[in-house]
Amino acid sequence: xxxxxxxxPAIPFASALTxxxxxxxxxxxxxxxxxxxxxxxxxxxLVSIQFLTNPPSTGACIQVLWKWFDVDGxxxxxxxxxxxxxxxxxxxxxxxxxxIHLYATEFMRGDDGYGRFFxxxxxxxxxxxxxxxxxNLLLLYLGWEGVGLCSxxxxxxxxxxxxxxxxxxxAFIVTRVGDxxxxxxxxxxxxxxxxxxxxxxxxxxxxxxxxxxVVATAAALLLLGGAVGKSAQLxxxxxxxxxxxxxxxxxxxxxxxxxVTAGVYLIARLHVLYALAPQxxxxxxxxxxxxxxxxxxxxxxxxxxxxVLAYSTISQVGYMxxxxxxxxxxxxxxxxxxxxxxxxxLFLGAGIVIESLNGEHDIFHMGGLRKPLPVAFWxxxxxxxxxxxxPLITAGAFSKGWILxxxxxxxxxxxxLWASALAGVFLTSLYTFRxxxxxxxxxxxxxxxxxxxxxxxxxxxxxxxxxxxxGYIKSPFAHFLSPVLSWSPGAMQGVxxxxxxxxxxxxxxxxxxxxxxxxxxxxxxxxxxxxxxxSTGRVLHRFWFSDWAMDxxxxxxxxxxxxxxxxxxxxxxxxxxxxxxxRLNELTWRGMSRTQSGRLRWYVAGIAAGSIVLIAVxxxx
Amino acid sequence: MTAVPMADGxxxxxxxxxxxxxxxxxxRNLLFLLISIEIMLNGAGVAFVTAGxxxxxxxxxxxxxxxxxxxxxxxxxxxxxxxxxxHRRQTLDADSLNxxxx
Numbered sequence: 001x002x003x004x005x006x007x008x009p010a011i012p013f014a015s016a017l018t019x020x021x022x023x024x025x026x027x028x029x030x031x032x033x034x035x036x037x038x039x040x041x042x043x044x045x046l047v048s049i050q051f052l053t054n055p056p057s058t059g060a061c062i063q064v065l066w067k068w069f070d071v072d073g074x075x076x077x078x079x080x081x082x083x084x085x086x087x088x089x090x091x092x093x094x095x096x097x098x099x100i101h102l103y104a105t106e107f108m109r110g111d112d113g114y115g116r117f118f119x120x121x122x123x124x125x126x127x128x129x130x131x132x133x134x135x136n137l138l139l140l141y142l143g144w145e146g147v148g149l150c151s152x153x154x155x156x157x158x159x160x161x162x163x164x165x166x167x168x169x170x171a172f173i174v175t176r177v178g179d180x181x182x183x184x185x186x187x188x189x190x191x192x193x194x195x196x197x198x199x200x201x202x203x204x205x206x207x208x209x210x211x212x213x214v215v216a217t218a219a220a221l222l223l224l225g226g227a228v229g230k231s232a233q234l235x236x237x238x239x240x241x242x243x244x245x246x247x248x249x250x251x252x253x254x255x256x257x258x259x260v261t262a263g264v265y266l267i268a269r270l271h272v273l274y275a276l277a278p279q280x281x282x283x284x285x286x287x288x289x290x291x292x293x294x295x296x297x298x299x300x301x302x303x304x305x306x307x308v309l310a311y312s313t314i315s316q317v318g319y320m321x322x323x324x325x326x327x328x329x330x331x332x333x334x335x336x337x338x339x340x341x342x343x344x345x346l347f348l349g350a351g352i353v354i355e356s357l358n359g360e361h362d363i364f365h366m367g368g369l370r371k372p373l374p375v376a377f378w379x380x381x382x383x384x385x386x387x388x389x390x391p392l393i394t395a396g397a398f399s400k401g402w403i404l405x406x407x408x409x410x411x412x413x414x415x416x417l418w419a420s421a422l423a424g425v426f427l428t429s430l431y432t433f434r435x436x437x438x439x440x441x442x443x444x445x446x447x448x449x450x451x452x453x454x455x456x457x458x459x460x461x462x463x464x465x466x467x468x469x470x471g472y473i474k475s476p477f478a479h480f481l482s483p484v485l486s487w488s489p490g491a492m493q494g495v496x497x498x499x500x501x502x503x504x505x506x507x508x509x510x511x512x513x514x515x516x517x518x519x520x521x522x523x524x525x526x527x528x529x530x531x532x533x534x535s536t537g538r539v540l541h542r543f544w545f546s547d548w549a550m551d552x553x554x555x556x557x558x559x560x561x562x563x564x565x566x567x568x569x570x571x572x573x574x575x576x577x578x579x580x581x582x583r584l585n586e587l588t589w590r591g592m593s594r595t596q597s598g599r600l601r602w603y604v605a606g607i608a609a610g611s612i613v614l615i616a617v618x619x620x621x
Numbered sequence: 622m623t624a625v626p627m628a629d630g631x632x633x634x635x636x637x638x639x640x641x642x643x644x645x646x647x648x649r650n651l652l653f654l655l656i657s658i659e660i661m662l663n664g665a666g667v668a669f670v671t672a673g674x675x676x677x678x679x680x681x682x683x684x685x686x687x688x689x690x691x692x693x694x695x696x697x698x699x700x701x702x703x704x705x706x707x708h709r710r711q712t713l714d715a716d717s718l719n720x721x722x723x
Contacts, residue, residue: 598719600654604645 002050004043005063005080008090009129011040016122019115026114030105033118037101037125041094048087052480059083059483060199062135076196079135085484088333088477089132089265096257096340097125099459103348104249106455107355111247117157121253124150128258132265137186137196140266144182144230147259148175154254155246167245174239178229185222188215202272211276220273220280223266224287231263231317234291238550240314241298244306248351251306255313256344261336264320268485271329281325281412288321289420294548296427300434301545304361305350308435311547312387313343315424319403322421326413328406329485330478335399337477338470342386342396345463349380352456353439357446363435368444375457377440379464384436386467388429388514391507395471400425401503402474408502410487418502422509429513437522630671637664651706651713655699662692 015036019029051061060083068076082090101121108117127150131143149172156168190196192215193204209216227233232240240260244251254260267274267284274281295315302308316339323332354361356373370377386396404425408418520528531537543549569575595606641661645654666685673681707713 596722598722600715600718601646601649604642608642608646 002047002061002082003063005047005061005082005133006065008040008044008047008094009080009126009133011036011043012122012129013126016119016126019119019122024115026109029115029118033122034098034101034105036122037094037098040125040129041091041098044087044090044094047082048091051082051087064135068138073194074190074196076136076138078139080133081135081198082133083484084481085265085268085333086132088337088481089261090129092337092340093125093128093132093257096344096463097121097128097253099462100249100252100257100344100348101125103252103351103456103459104247106453107249107351108247113157117154117247120150120153120157121249124154124253124258128262131262135197135199137189137198137201140198140269141183141186144226144262144266145179147262148172148179148230151175151243151254151259154250155243157246157250161245164245167242171239171243174236175229178226178236180225181222181229182226185219185226188219188222192219198269202270205273205276209276212278213276216273217277217279220270220277221283223270223273224280224283227263227266228287229263230266231260231321232314233263233287233318233321234294235550237291237295237314238547238554241307241310241547244304244310248306248347248354251309252344252347252351255309255347256340260313260317261320261340264317264324264332264336267321267324268329268333271324271485274324275327278412281327283325284321285325285412285417288318288323288325289417290318291315292318292322292424293420293427294318296424296431297544298547299431300427301541303364305354305363305366305435305439306347306361308363308431309343309346309350312346312428312431313339315428316343316387319400319421319424322417323403323406326407326410326417328403328410328413328487330481330487331399331402331406333481333485334474334477335403338386338395338399338467341463341466341470342383342394345379345383345460345467346387348456348460348463349376349383352376352452352460353380356448356450356452358449360446363438365445366439367442367446368440369448370440372444372448373440373451375460376452379460380440381436382464383467384432388432389425389506389510391503391510393468393471395467395469397506397510398471398474401499401506404506405499405502406487409499422506425506425509426513426516429510430517433514433517434521437517441522624674625671627671627675630674631668634664634666634668634671637661637667640664649714649716651703651715654715655696655703658699659692659696662688 015032018032024032060081062079062081064077064079066078068078101118104117104121108114111117124147127143127146129143131140131147134140134143152168152172154168155171156165158164159168186196189201189205193201193208195201195204205216229236243254246254274284292315295311295313295318299308299311299315302311316335320332320335320339323329323335352373353366353369353376356369356376357366360366382394386394389397389400391397391401404418404421407413407421408415520531532541546552638661641657641659641664644657644660648654648657666688669681669684669688671681673679673684703713706718710717
């Protein structure tokens with residue numbers, strides 16, 4: 001069964017190729033696209049069951065397909081590596097992608113680019129599975145860039161609107177900044193350690209580099225740059241909110257299963273390297289903690305339903321980075337899993353809401369959708385509770401509680417990190433229920449035009465089940481992951497309290513957020529309005545609404561200077577030379593075209609004169 | 622029978638060629654252009670025959686036969702084109718054929 005592993009990325013890839021090259025009827029497209037991902041997830045499940053019942057003695061299994069190339073000591077193989085970490089990533093990615101594809105078959109039914117859409121989606125999943133299963137960093141990088149390409153294609157999917165194309169380009173360019181750092185990191189690793197095979201690399205790094213060495217820190221920081229770009233963390237998070245320009249299933253795919261979690265996976269995969277570089281790991285903590293707070297505050301002010309969810313993703317991935325930074329590795333992966341479930345569900349629910357209101361995105365124009373869209377309401381509520389962390393029931397509470405406990409008690413944890421994560425819990429709860437109250441409660445403002453069908457409901461219901469049940473597997477999950485990623489509480493400084501106390505406080509903070517949202521956005525809307533219109537409130541609102549003015553800053557710092565340089569450099573000497581060449585050509589053309597008078601006797605005279613000249617030259621020279 | 626001096630033959634050939642060329646350059650009627658081309662070809666033919674007789678070899682006459690064949694083919698095609706042209710334009714003016722200019 002393990003021999004079938006290569007089929008997991010290969011089937012979606014083959015299906016993407018089929019859909020891209022053939023013109024098929026819509027039904028066939030939907031079947032091929034969805035069944036390929038379904039087959040991929042079934043095979044990944046079978047492989048995992050085989051792995052669980054009959055674990056390989058080395059703790060991992062490697063499938064070498066062929067040697068990629070062999071240049072001067074660099075011999076990357078197309079090889080897949082399966083261990084508990086990649087199993088979890090693979091199964092979650094494949095399964096959540098399958099549900100999103102199923103949903104998309106109905107969501108995209110009226111679209112002209114049906115085949116194109118599913119070709120991109122399948123390619124997206126294939127690239128992500130390659131990334132997750134790669135045995136060496138070069139193959140991982142191939143998947144990494146493939147994911148970037150597909151995100152560009154899908155964000156700009158409705159390319160007739162120039163704004164969507166701009167959003168796609170922005171996503172591509174901003175993540176490229178991180179990817180450049182990452183590829184330099186790969187060069188550094190290869191130059192210093194002579195291999196890109198991940199396991200070999202980690203072994204050599206651990207034996208050749210001592211903790212805190214400059215090279216290790218530099219490599220870890222460069223790879224962190226790549227992770228930050230892909231996972232939309234500070235300071236490269238600006239692409240993600242604009243990425244909402246794509247169709248909703250794409251947002252679900254980018255946020256839940258693929259793309260943004262790639263950075264988390266990269267750091268978890270290379271955790272040995274980060275353990276060798278405490279400064280880099282500290283940078284991970286700072287990035288995570290800052291991003292989770294900034295994302296939460298920005299989410300609080302957005303009007304667009306999808307943008308709220310986008311900032312919430314930024315904030316939740318910030319939690320994962322925080323967990324990675326403090327050294328609570330399994331907590332990050334666990335949160336990745338639960339986040340994949342509930343965030344996919346939130347986007348699918350948002351898609352239903354937006355479609356049923358004929359493309360209305362503004363949550364202040366929604367309201368009272370509880371009655372007309374019951375399935376969407378209940379599943380969205382479950383996902384929202386999971387996101388905010390309704391204690392004891394939802395999966396999100398378990399994973400987030402674990403991260404909070406890790407932030408306090410793990411090797412690099414501290415009570416301050418715990419407190420900032422706790423502030424994040426309050427923000428999450430507040431913006432989540434703000435969204436839920438505004439969209440589903442209160443009076444109905446827009447008439448529901450359209451009700452979704454089964455293909456859109458079933459994925460929501462399955463994901464809602466997983467958003468709850470996913471939390472109960474915490475301890476088998478930790479046990480399963482322990483050969484690869486384990487952690488133990490380190491020495492706690494200052495105040496000491498137990499995990500139960502931490503969870504209790506988290507639950508209280510969650511309720512506080514829920515209650516505040518209830519007061520501000522359901523009972524007394526005027527309070528919220530008054531708060532937002534006070535002078536500081538207005539400034540903060542604008543600041544947070546514009547994502548901490550980061551776009552403005554980057555526009556001033558990078559975009560405008562480049563545009564300015566391009567404009568001023570347009571007419572310089574070198575350009576003059578090339579313009580001159582073009583002018584000369586044009587002049588010659590005009591002269592020559594005049595000789596083509598179309599008069600036969602002129603041509604004869606020309607031929608005769610030419611012959612005379614030639615004969616004269618031959619005779620007299 | 623005395624051989625014609627080579628210079629005379631060549632002068633005759635050159636004169637025919639020049640006359641043909643002058644006709645080609647100066648006339649506008651397509652029919653006369655074709656006739657001028659025939660004259661030029663015959664000028665070249667005379668030069669070949671003269672040269673052949675000067676060295677006593679048959680090559681010059683062989684070349685003249687080739688020229689005759691080529692001229693016959695050319696006239697056949699040329700006259701056919703000319704007829705088509707006349708049908709279409711009701712004129713044989715070569716200067717009206719300038720629709721492909723510049």
